[in-house]
Amino acid sequence: MSNYQDDLQLLEDVAREAGDLSLRYWKQSPEAWNKPADAGPVSEADLAVNDFLEARLRGARPDYGWLSEESVDSTERLENERVFIIDPIDGTRAFLNEDPGFGQAIAVVENGRVVAGVVHMPALALTYTATADGPALLNGTPIRPSNATRIRGATVLTSKFSDDPGIWLNGFPGYKRSLRPSMAWRLCLVAEGRFDATISMRKSWEWDVAAASLIAERAGVTVTNRLGEPFGFNRPECQEDGLVVAPPELHADFMAQLRN
Template identity: 45%
Template structure:
């Protein structure tokens, strides 16, 4: 049952936080990954090793997909797969900012069914399971529709609002904000702290699998940048961008985006 998987994810996320906090603001060893894949630290690897050992011991028949584990095709034959980012927002972690997260999901037949996004430095635990709502520290999330269409607050990176990405080279006049962690951006949209989140770049599944379920269970529409369905556990574990917002705003954003 998803609920049983959720309890497993929550416990693992909390334990991951204990591990990561031992390295946080302690000048952990870090280096750049190959192919311009970004930074990694000894904390990322320690959390990854813990999660892989703990989660697969509990569910040996599940597949495994993690940013910090070499991928194999074995997971493609599994009906359920752990999709994990040990530390989402590693740049923030290195810089001593608190907006990094552990992002854990169970995906079944291509769709997330259980999710935990935990920010240990902020003591924020987001969780969701399919059909049962999304929660922050035990309080159910119910984001309101934006009150002022001229004051939409959206989480996105600056390149998102380059004119070429929008119909008639005209970006909408949204108030733009940024967080390093994609999982945290999706959680904040699910919470209603911001009206939407989006990224137009090809996006790794481990960055968003947990956040997608959070947003969906909070009532948001979540699609690719073209409005298509998101499917996980792909052979190449990437999706075509993400747009997450309540239905009316989601439609508005998709209609204003230029063709990919």
């Protein structure tokens, strides 16, 4: 038997504690600064949550590797069969702007495949969970995506950059664009059918999508990079070439219309 459920329970328990910790900093004007190379903001809250997660998770599973947005990366993780991949606060800009659209994204990856994942949105009281052999759940209730099949008129979580007609074979295809600050949450919103799809034409980091990609897949969503290739995790470069996340027929329509 797999111990995916044991790992999921650990992730869920620790995510809730980490969420409580992040809320202690939220709306309290935490110290923040920009990372080098225009890599976005980071705050003392991100680092505190990261330290907490590493202590709790690696304390419970010392043989697992570690990949986090807020930790110095090491190639040692490539030697581990199982690896934690986490984003301590996904949506740091929202967090610093006192927007509730931030959360913890925590995954266990086994031999390149996500086997347990949690996305916890503490300010919204939302917890999405899944294992590789179980259903996708929101606060313990199964979720499923929309039944959208065509891009035109679909509700899509993406940035304005995706509207560029040059990205598409036949010009902008007429979807309805919205955006949410947390990448992981975007995938989960598709998984629960509140939006039809989420796409990105930019590079995506593993810690932003690992946990949520499993939740989306177990809900019945197709998850690939912008070229239609499945994601792989715990790789040396830690990045994918964009993403397209949608129910199967809608995903196929994206693949047919994107200029790749």
